[in-house]
Amino acid sequence: MDQRDAVSPETLAAQALGETDRASGGLAPVINLSTNYEQQPDGSYPEDRVYTRADNPTSEHAERLLAALEGAGCACALFGSGMAAATAVFQSLLPGDHVLVSRVLYWGVRKWLAEFALSWGLDVEFTDTTDLAAVTAAIRPGRTRLLWAETPANPMWEITDLAALCGLAHQAGARVAVDNTVATPVLTRPFEHGADLVVHSATKYLNGHGDALAGAVLSARRDPFWERIRSWRRNAGAMPGPFDAWLLQRGMRTLFLRVRRASETAMAIAAHFDGHPALAAVLYPGLVSHPGHQIAARQMDGGFGGMLSIRLAGGAGHAQAVLREVRVFKRATSLGGVESLIEHRRATEGPSSPVPDDLLRLSIGIEAPGDLIADLERALAAAGTAGMEAGR
Ligand SMILES: Cc1ncc(COP(=O)(O)O)c(C=O)c1O
Numbered sequence: 001m002d003q004r005d006a007v008s009p010e011t012l013a014a015q016a017l018g019e020t021d022r023a024s025g026g027l028a029p030v031i032n033l034s035t036n037y038e039q040q041p042d043g044s045y046p047e048d049r050v051y052t053r054a055d056n057p058t059s060e061h062a063e064r065l066l067a068a069l070e071g072a073g074c075a076c077a078l079f080g081s082g083m084a085a086a087t088a089v090f091q092s093l094l095p096g097d098h099v100l101v102s103r104v105l106y107w108g109v110r111k112w113l114a115e116f117a118l119s120w121g122l123d124v125e126f127t128d129t130t131d132l133a134a135v136t137a138a139i140r141p142g143r144t145r146l147l148w149a150e151t152p153a154n155p156m157w158e159i160t161d162l163a164a165l166c167g168l169a170h171q172a173g174a175r176v177a178v179d180n181t182v183a184t185p186v187l188t189r190p191f192e193h194g195a196d197l198v199v200h201s202a203t204k205y206l207n208g209h210g211d212a213l214a215g216a217v218l219s220a221r222r223d224p225f226w227e228r229i230r231s232w233r234r235n236a237g238a239m240p241g242p243f244d245a246w247l248l249q250r251g252m253r254t255l256f257l258r259v260r261r262a263s264e265t266a267m268a269i270a271a272h273f274d275g276h277p278a279l280a281a282v283l284y285p286g287l288v289s290h291p292g293h294q295i296a297a298r299q300m301d302g303g304f305g306g307m308l309s310i311r312l313a314g315g316a317g318h319a320q321a322v323l324r325e326v327r328v329f330k331r332a333t334s335l336g337g338v339e340s341l342i343e344h345r346r347a348t349e350g351p352s353s354p355v356p357d358d359l360l361r362l363s364i365g366i367e368a369p370g371d372l373i374a375d376l377e378r379a380l381a382a383a384g385t386a387g388m389e390a391g392r
Helices: 009-014 057-070 082-091 107-117 132-138 162-171 224-236 242-252 255-273 293-299 315-325 345-349 369-391
Strands: 075-079 098-102 123-127 144-150 175-179 197-201 215-219 279-283 307-312 341-343 359-363
Touching: 009 057, 009 255, 057 075, 057 215, 057 242, 075 082, 075 224, 082 107, 082 144, 082 197, 082 215, 082 224, 098 107, 107 123, 123 132, 132 162, 144 162, 162 175, 215 224, 255 279, 255 307, 255 369, 307 315, 315 359, 315 369, 345 359
Parallel strands: 098 123, 098 144, 144 175, 175 197
Antiparallel strands: 075 215, 197 215, 279 307, 307 359, 341 359
């Protein structure tokens, strides 16, 4: 039976598409490490695979699973990292193409665009994709080829209205690519809102255990631009290793459970600390006070994600003091894993970072919610007024 026609994405994820290994009957997929495939005497290859830089069955299995979760009959290609996936999209554009990119977004993408897009000949412009009037003014019909949006966007968790953005882009003949790393297909399926391309750092929630580096690009259509992205992957050698692809499908089996749990806990933490006297702000799209809340409530399905940020009332020194005091949260970069992380983004991103220096980013895992709340309460109390004074 082809389960894809019959069951929900949640079941497909839990059973990793339910494809029993034909050779052994095993329910867990095998890892195919072979770099090359045997050619038949007539010159053909049994499954059209020649060399693993182009095609690998373990990657293809994870690709089929992720495509089933993002839906709309899309195509999927895995990459060696989220950055390899994102840059493949930009590098498949042509010199002179105008690109509009969210002003707030993962800093690695911004850094790459700042360092390399110019030499690639791209005309990159940053705009506020939460402000549709600003987007309308920035689009150059006939020259703008791509709009790039991340929602919720790192690390302020701004929300872009995907349906509205896609409407504006398509009127001008431009594509929309959405970095769906933070929402994951559990909470938002950008193709349902009109997106042309979806990009993931699969290192985050899709893998979910902090032990594999991978990325993905998905396309609503198998058109020439899609073929260019696939060709870039093959020719630039941007494939993930089979073991990472295998860990990815393994992680996706619990994706729905993990994302829902992280979202519920993030909501509880945001609600608990909203208005706390030691905090200047809690940034989380689930809070009604968040400027993107109404759109998020419409666009996100069953939760607002596991990412939030807090801004400390006492400024940078206060943020550093709280960071030193946590015991349950792990001080580390990255996001989307089973353990909760806390990070001073400004310090990670460096002096050119636009992130406020009083901000701590939290990636909520699947621990007992009460332990996380107690840890933050304790850290805020311990950092106390000393931290606030240091921050002034
Ligand atoms: C939203 C987002 N997109 C892309 C990336 C890049 O992914 P990777 O680290 O897998 O290259 C990250 C990494 O943190 C991210 O958070």
